[in-house]
Amino acid sequence: MKILYLTDQFLPQISTGTTKFIYNVVKNVKDKGVKPLIITYSFYSDEEYDKRIDDILIKKYEYKGINVIAIKLFNENINFHTELKEKRMFPLREIIEKEKVDIVHICHPRRIAGIIELLQEIKMPYVITLTDCFLICPKLFLINRKGEICSGSKMGKQCIKQCDDLKLDFNSRYIRAQEILEKAEAIVTPSIFLKETFNKEFKGMDSKVFVRNHGMEFQNIDVNNKIYNDKSEITFGFASAAHYIKGIFVLISAFNDVKGNGKVKLKIYGGGNEELLPILNKNPNVSILGEYNNEHINEIYSSIDVLICPSIWYESYSFVINEAFQRKIPVIASNIGAMAEFVKNGVNGFTFDVGDSEQLSSIVKMIGENPRILNYLKSNIDVSDRNIDSEGNFYVDLYKNIYCKKLIKEDEYTEKKYSLKHIHDKFLGQNSNKNLPFDDDNKSFYYIFDMKLHYLKNRFKEETIKYVIWGASNSGKISKKFIEDKLKNFQLIGYIDKFKKGIMENVPIYSMEEIKNLDFDYAFICTTPGREEAKQKLNELQLKVVDNYLYGYGQN
Incomplete structure (x- = not known):
């Protein structure tokens, strides 16, 4: 795609x-x-x-x-x-x-x-x-x-x-x-x-x-492993554009109220208001460090103990909050929007009323006087589910679903095509007494299966693909007919079955142990009871999953 x-x-x-x-x-x-x-x-x-x-x-x-x-x-x-x-x-x-x-x-x-x-x-x-x-x-x-x-x-x-x-x-x-x-x-x-x-x-x-939360890379990051005690000096950090809506003036005002406390420092990272901030700042323990880029993120977070996000607008997500959490750094944030969604007051950080510099100042003072509280806050931070691979999988699956709908729409398929009678007559024959392996409530299975075959047809249209079907049952036979009908460049070389041996419809049936000797590009898992066992076996053979649409596994 x-x-x-x-x-x-x-x-x-x-x-x-x-x-x-x-x-x-x-x-x-x-x-x-x-x-x-x-x-x-x-x-x-x-x-x-x-x-x-x-x-x-x-x-x-x-x-x-x-x-x-x-x-x-x-x-x-x-x-x-x-x-x-x-x-x-x-x-x-x-x-x-x-x-x-x-x-x-x-x-x-x-x-x-x-x-x-x-x-x-x-x-x-x-x-x-x-x-x-x-x-x-x-x-x-x-x-x-x-x-x-x-x-x-x-x-x-x-x-x-x-x-x-x-x-x-x-x-x-x-x-x-x-x-x-x-x-x-x-x-x-x-x-x-x-x-x-x-x-x-x-x-x-x-x-x-x-x-879907934005994902982050978890490789090559420096996690905050500090253990804080009563004598610990605490460095607070700000890492955003130093603009009005990001609450920079609320932050400066709050730290002007804590000047004289040598155990509490603030580092401001981010461009904006370069001339005004030094004039407004009255605290010698505040460092205004200017613009930064993503290459310096590890260095920045390694230099702070607590992140402050004092935005006066809602914030729709806030990468900086989640990047701090990623490194086990507690966060102080305004109590609105997505900031309040991610920062839980007294659990993984603290929140304060938006724009209230006095509240922010009191939280800063409290942490400066009781640094051990950071150990508790750190223990409650877990954002491991917000990884980029999970987000990437989400979007790939979304694209595939939309793409399959597009193909079906382009071919002007109708609901009639997915009636059980149509499928029965086409794939088993009009005079067949055999039953389809699914009842009328599950006829959407065929619609979905057909969409997925359209996707594979487009993906492998320039190649000859040798494949196996896992499951030598009626479901395997029906799947074979579907695949033959839609994927003319796919060649079936055998079935895989745990219990059956021999030949079915002129196609050999192999055991699970024999699969490692077969030369194939793709495998369709067409058995519900044996699906997990089949996936486990294919993974043992170190076959890369190329599409989980059909529980398909390929050699490349």
Whole structure:
């Protein structure tokens, strides 16, 4: 499968939590057989682009083995970065069709909403991962023009009242956002909070919204193995853009209240407000260290004992919180949004009322006076389920399901084709007295099985595949007929069965022990009682799983 990833910005030009998510996922699914391509909006000078198609400037490059196409619109209009329509993006159809894209994964709709219009016109299936509130709020963060937290657009009516500094048709924007979500094959959010926020704003989409925490690499990280005692000095850390919405001024104010305590220090990592922060800071134990990149993450977290995330907006996920947890570093965070979802007060960290610097200051003082409490907080931290391989598997399975639906749709299959009578007559014969191995309640099995065969047909269309069927029973016979009907390039060399021997329909039956002597590319497990034993045996032979759709195991 070839998956096109669309985003509003990407590495190396821009580094954010969303770009980190995209890179991690693309790198992982590429190792699982997906062919990725990224199209990103970009901000290079005009002369740095390679070509121009109508009003679109185009630049191709490779980032750490990933093919990227950077685009930029010539003569952007004033609302380009906040609107959800732009037909001048339609000439990109030429690239999408030339690249033979199967599915599109929208990673952020800002600046590329015109491409989403194009996808809908050419009926290209897409999945969307929501990483912030842009489809609700053109400012992304649900913060109004007064710098206050907003509860939502309320179909655009709230925006008209609270953000009249933006000259937008908020009602039309809301309708367009709803169309984008409704036409998505699936919607993924990295937190329960973000799912609930969108379900509240856009009704009727709960059934296709999935929560999947962003994954992280667990190799080559430095875990905090310190054991704290009453004399321990504690270094607190901040690792985000040093901007207003990230709560940087709340943080500075809190530490101005604890100056004079030599056991408590603060390190601020992140660019922004470089000239203002030194003026506001009155604590000599606060170090303002400026911008950093991902290559220095281990070094940064190794230098701190507690992370502080004082954001005054909801935060839809927060990589920094989860990266701290990954290293057994407790977190102090504002008690709203995804921060409150991940940080449990008094369990793996502490929370405080958003914007309340006095509360934050009191927590800092309490930890400075009682460092041993960090040992307890550390013992409750476990984010091992948030690994990138698990997230990659989730998306690969999602792509496969969408891809199979696409193939079925293209072939104009009908429900009639999956009636038991049709299947019985085609594969057992009209005059056969034999029964199918499944009752009418399970006829969807054949529909699903047929979809999976379509997937394999496309995957191996250029190869001759030798295969075995595990299970010399009626299910094995039916599966053989399905495979012969759909996969003309697949050659059956034998059945595998624990109890039977001999020949069935001119095909030899081998024992479990004999499989290691067979030359085959793929194995179909077509037995329910023996499925686990078959999988165990194939794993013992060190056969790599290439698709778990059909419990299929291949030699390569």
